[in-house]
Amino acid sequence: MTVYNFCAGPAMLPKEVMQKVQSELLDWQNTGCSVMEMSHRSPEFIEVYEQAVAGLKSLMKIPDDYSVLFMQGGGRGQFSSVPLNLKKNGKAHYVTTGLWSEDAVVEGNKFLTVEEQDCRVVVNGKTSILPLAEWNVSEESDFIHYCLNETVDGIEIFESANQLLVTRDVPRVIDMSSNILSRVIDVTDYDLIYAGAQKNIGPSGMAIVIINNALLNRSSESVPTFLNYAITKAKDSMYNTPPTFAIYLSKLVFDWLQKNGGVEAIEQKNRDKAAILYQAIDNSELYENRVAEQNRSLMNVTFYLKDESLNQCFIDEAKANGIVAIEGHRSVGGMRASIYNAMPIEGVKALVEFMKTFELKHK
Numbered sequence: 001m002t003v004y005n006f007c008a009g010p011a012m013l014p015k016e017v018m019q020k021v022q023s024e025l026l027d028w029q030n031t032g033c034s035v036m037e038m039s040h041r042s043p044e045f046i047e048v049y050e051q052a053v054a055g056l057k058s059l060m061k062i063p064d065d066y067s068v069l070f071m072q073g074g075g076r077g078q079f080s081s082v083p084l085n086l087k088k089n090g091k092a093h094y095v096t097t098g099l100w101s102e103d104a105v106v107e108g109n110k111f112l113t114v115e116e117q118d119c120r121v122v123v124n125g126k127t128s129i130l131p132l133a134e135w136n137v138s139e140e141s142d143f144i145h146y147c148l149n150e151t152v153d154g155i156e157i158f159e160s161a162n163q164l165l166v167t168r169d170v171p172r173v174i175d176m177s178s179n180i181l182s183r184v185i186d187v188t189d190y191d192l193i194y195a196g197a198q199k200n201i202g203p204s205g206m207a208i209v210i211i212n213n214a215l216l217n218r219s220s221e222s223v224p225t226f227l228n229y230a231i232t233k234a235k236d237s238m239y240n241t242p243p244t245f246a247i248y249l250s251k252l253v254f255d256w257l258q259k260n261g262g263v264e265a266i267e268q269k270n271r272d273k274a275a276i277l278y279q280a281i282d283n284s285e286l287y288e289n290r291v292a293e294q295n296r297s298l299m300n301v302t303f304y305l306k307d308e309s310l311n312q313c314f315i316d317e318a319k320a321n322g323i324v325a326i327e328g329h330r331s332v333g334g335m336r337a338s339i340y341n342a343m344p345i346e347g348v349k350a351l352v353e354f355m356k357t358f359e360l361k362h363k
């Protein structure tokens with residue numbers, strides 16, 4: 001039986017990439033060693049690192065006045081790094097749209113005063129996000145922080161930061177942990193983009209930071225060294241021994257994306273996959289999605305069974321049919337299908353088929 005893994009993260013990675021990793025795990029490029037066993041300072045590994053940086057720059061069209069950093073501590077590490085490095089006057093604007101942006105507020109408050117704006121609007125049981133032009137960000141803010149895709153809630157923001165009315169003097173920081181590389185964005189609309197790697201990039205534990213170089217001079221000496229952006233940049237992400245295997249795997253994922261047409265091509269596939277699933281939910285009498293159409297996530301499709309007593313049965317039967325990790329996050333319940341870049345359309349079709357069969361059976 002083919003198994004499709006809908007886990008929100010760590011999530012499935014492209015099969016082709018995993019097969020390549022497997023084939024060269026014990027003897028990498030005829031060195032007689034695994035890439036995991038090589039010095040991060042060896043010319044061989046430096047080449048991998050440089051190719052990974054170049055790969056991401058090319059995929060996301062990152063201009064030269066931005067840097068790519070590989071950092072440790074995943075997405076949450078950045079909840080601390082961002083305020084620690086970017087703090088100036090001591091106040092920052094944080095927009096909340098779901099669980100992850102709320103958690104960023106809790107961490108941010110440890111280092112500065114967070115001015116929180118909850119931008120969720122609920123009408124007829126459907127949540128949408130206030131248009132960016134209605135976010136009231138003070139010009140005095142050290143930065144604005146928000147989450148482009150709320151992994152738990154299945155809420156995504158598609159508007160560009162250029163819709164914000166605040167000037168570019170307030171740096172724009174976004175968490176793209178669960179939608180980086182899933183669709184085209186203009187990097188220059190933002191000043192700092194970060195993402196935990198374990199959804200669209202590679203193994204967990206690592207974060208990718210894309211930072212406007214103009215912000216690097218904000219990192220003061222008091223910032224813990226391994227979280228310091230300026231030092232990370234100066235040391236080519238090797239102040240401490242970097243997660244070499246994760247960087248190697250990321251490079252392979254970037255190669256895979258490039259080979260398959262880059263971000264433009266994967267965006268079309270992602271839109272097609274999400275459309276199939278949302279349509280199946282909207283056309284059914286058993287399932288419902290609670291996000292307004294303009295904010296429905298392309299990556300994390302959340303849905304509820306109108307008869308919640310069927311939840312466990314749905315999860316069990318799904319698993320028996322090769323649909324695994326479909327349960328929603330414990331904080332919101334229901335179901336969640338995470339359909340990141342690596343999920344083939346066949347997986348989404350298999351899920352939809354299962355959902356239809358399940359609905360008929362339990363009518």
Ligand code: PMP
Pocket residue numbers: 008009073074075076077100147149150151152175176177178196197204205
């Ligand atoms: N932000 C978002 C949007 C996430 O989805 C996650 C993890 N699911 C995090 C932050 C936290 O990442 P980590 O667990 O790597 O710290």
